[in-house]
Amino acid sequence: MTAKTDRAAWLKGGTAECSVEPAAPDRPYRLVLLGAPGVGKGTQAELLSRNLGACQLSTGDVFRAAKSSDACERSPKLNEAIEFMRRGALVPDETVLGIVRERARCLRCRGGFLLDGFPRTVAQAEALSELLRQERVDLDAVLSYELPIERIISRLGGRRTCEKCKAVFHVESIPPKKEGVCDHCGGQLIQREDDRPESIRVRMEAYERSTRPLADYYAAQGLLRTVSAEGSPEAIFQRSLEALNR
Numbered sequence: 001m002t003a004k005t006d007r008a009a010w011l012k013g014g015t016a017e018c019s020v021e022p023a024a025p026d027r028p029y030r031l032v033l034l035g036a037p038g039v040g041k042g043t044q045a046e047l048l049s050r051n052l053g054a055c056q057l058s059t060g061d062v063f064r065a066a067k068s069s070d071a072c073e074r075s076p077k078l079n080e081a082i083e084f085m086r087r088g089a090l091v092p093d094e095t096v097l098g099i100v101r102e103r104a105r106c107l108r109c110r111g112g113f114l115l116d117g118f119p120r121t122v123a124q125a126e127a128l129s130e131l132l133r134q135e136r137v138d139l140d141a142v143l144s145y146e147l148p149i150e151r152i153i154s155r156l157g158g159r160r161t162c163e164k165c166k167a168v169f170h171v172e173s174i175p176p177k178k179e180g181v182c183d184h185c186g187g188q189l190i191q192r193e194d195d196r197p198e199s200i201r202v203r204m205e206a207y208e209r210s211t212r213p214l215a216d217y218y219a220a221q222g223l224l225r226t227v228s229a230e231g232s233p234e235a236i237f238q239r240s241l242e243a244l245n246r
């Protein structure tokens, strides 16, 4: 297991540096994780990150970090992005790509990377290919997590996140010891604004329309590995490792 970095370079952008440099593994992995909201992609990204040493680069985390920062420090584009996120809609490609381009050095992270929640449209995937070419790095694989839609809706509706440490629970499958309280830090558990029923519907529609076509895009490049997202996080993680060794 590798120590988790604080991901400051990714979350803050600009000249921010990570306080913990990732170790350079013998084999740095450079992966894209695909899957509908609620398949457990974020949890797998964390497990893979801890085990492979690769840095979790989540665009959703960048927007959430911006949302909890001082409103006066945010650019108009970022404020606009937060509004899209609140509704469960996709943030426009131009804004997302601006954010990723500003953080392009993270693609050269010596520990490797796991792109989580990006790309989400074919236009983003094409822009990513160009960025990777410029940074002279190649993708190793694209892991696509698959789960039937009814299971996804139940997972999202019951998901609760710690306000402080961001640990994720589920009211039925991973309940906290004390209702509404984080087991790890005692913080308050909240429902993400975009996990509310009206936002879930918008997010699923956006996924079907814009993100699902990415599976074909990466299959055509021979990079796609599908992974069933049924079962416990550990079982899915084992399947992810098997998919990488396939």
Ligand code: AMP
Pocket (backbone or CB within 6 Å): 037, 058, 059, 060, 061, 063, 084, 085, 086, 088, 089, 090, 091, 092, 096, 116, 117, 118, 119, 120, 121, 124, 194, 203
């Ligand atoms: P996530 O945590 O990946 O589910 O992202 C949360 C929200 O952030 C999404 O519902 C979108 O509103 C926004 N978002 C994150 N990544 C992207 C992206 N690559 N393209 C468009 N919107 C995004």
